[in-house]
Amino acid sequence: MNAMHPAGPPAPGHPTAHGDTPRAGTDPATDPLADFLTRAKDARARHRTTAAETAGGRPQDWAHPDRGAHLALPIGHRPVDRALLRSKEGKSRTNFLLELRVVYAMLTGVDRQAVTLEHLQAFPWHQVDLDGAADFRRAVYRRYEVQGTRNDKVCALRRVLDECYKRGLISARRLDLLKETLYTLAVDQDSTRRRRLSSDEIAALLRACASNRDQRAAARDAAIIALFRTSGIRGCELVRTKIADFDPAQHSLLLRETKNGRPHVIFLHPQAEEYLQLWLAHRGPQPGALFSALNRHDLTPLNVSTVRDMVHRRRVEAEVAPFGVHDFRRTFASDLLGRFDPALVSKLLNHRKLDSTMLYDVRGDELKRTAVASLALPAVPLLGPEPTIVPPEDGTEAAVKACTP
Structure with missing residues (x-):
């Protein structure tokens, strides 16, 4: 299967990605990475200028038009290199490399055994578009029956695309x-692509x-779930928060490290803050991660996997x-979008971008039914069908039955 589709002409004015500022003290003339990031920043500035002059532009959906743009990055900083480095050295990294070889083979139609690291580094991953991603996922589901294997292949591509965005x-x-498009499903569970949690489920x-x-575990887990429900915080953002980021006077929590690189302040729900204060009474005032292990002397930050496992156990x-x-974030967005x-x-x-927010709206059929029911339709009395005499089969008195068209 060849799932590569041309990304098409660049839409002007695409948004700035984080991580594109040259490092302090570097000279673009001598540092290849700094040179690339400088040129990328200049290119984005030109796109934004064009967007201001061109009506109807769509800067929010953009991919670099040059199939070889990633090759300007030095070895070790290309999307595949960065994705591999994020895997734990050893078996984990080896397995991820094997998954990427399969993904490359499915995208290009070549023999998996012939795929090398050089092939992966040279491939224009940023040119994979929505049609190509959908074709790839369908091909994975046709080829593999085990859901865990399907997820491994899909997640491998997602990880490389993450690095494309960061670069x-x-x-x-x-x-x-x-x-x-490249969504995954829970293994051995009847799961849905995404859904909204009800108040009864949260309770x-x-x-x-x-x-x-x-009691320490109860307080920590309840505070995490309350924050997820009432703030829309991501799991990766929650595990990076420090106790110093909590401002009880302003009833807020500062997120210093976010997905888009912009610090963000979330305002705490009164009940969620009570859960948080209860956890802090168990945790203590020592500097460090806001949410840590249950060992009183271990303030090591939780990782995302630990948080997911905890939520799974409570579920x-x-x-x-x-x-x-x-889905906590989707629930947060959907509930607020209704009001x-x-x-x-x-x-x-x-x-x-506002478009990114609308992707989180999972009200679906509930909202559609409410919208349709709100329409005005005059009620006009109508006569029903005339009754019809049906001859009796057993000689008894005839029965009158309604005849419907």
């Missing part, structure tokens, strides 16, 4: 759209936390239908 080769909007999760005999205990941690201006919700989610 400024695709826009945040395109990355969001590609990830929506059940909090009750599951409260039922834990370990099973609460007997709640399968969902992902990111507040989308631009405000976009700010609360720390999105650069």
Whole structure:
């Protein structure tokens, strides 16, 4: 299968990706990475200028038009290199490299055994578009029956696309759209692509936390779930917060490290702040991660996998239908979009583009039914069908039955 599709002409004015500022003290003339980032920044400035002069431009969905743009990056800084370096050295990295070889083979139609690291580094991953991503995912599902194997292949491509975004080769909007296309499903569970959690389900999760005999674990897990529900915080942002980022006077939490690189302040729900204060009473005032291990003397930050495992355990205990941690964020967005201006919700989610916010709206059929039911339709009395005499079969008195057209 060849799932590569031309990305098409560049849409002007694509948004700036984080990580594109040359490092302090570097000379673009002698540092290849600094030179590339400088030229990429200049190119984005030209696109923004063109966008201001061109009506109807779509700067939010953009990919670098040059198939060889990534080759200007030095070895070790290309998307594949960065994705490999993020894998733990040893078996994990080896397995990821094998997955990438399979992905490359499926995208290009070549023999997997002939794929080398040089092939992976030279491939224009940033040119994979939505049609190509959809074709790839369908091919994976046709070839493999085990859901875990399917997820491995899809996630390998997602990780490289993440690095394309970080290197400024695709826009945040395109990355969001590609990830929506390259979604995964929970293994051995009846899962859905994405869903909205109900108030009853949130309450059940909090009750599951409260039922834990370990009060320290109960307080920490309840605070995490409350924050997820009422702030739209991402898992990767939650594990990076420090106790110094919590401002009880302003009832807020500062996120210094976010997906788009912009610091973001979230305002705490009163009840969520009570859960957080209870956890801090157990944790203590020592500097370090806001959410740490349950060992009182270990303030090592949690990682995203640990948070996901915790949420999964509480979900099973609460007997709640399968969902992902990111569904808390979708629930937060969907509930607010029903009552507040989308631009405000976009700010609360720390999105650069309003279109990115609308991807989180999972109200679906519920909203459609409400919209249709709100329409005015005059009620006019109508006569029903004339009754018809049906001859009796047993000689008894005839029965009168309604005849419907």
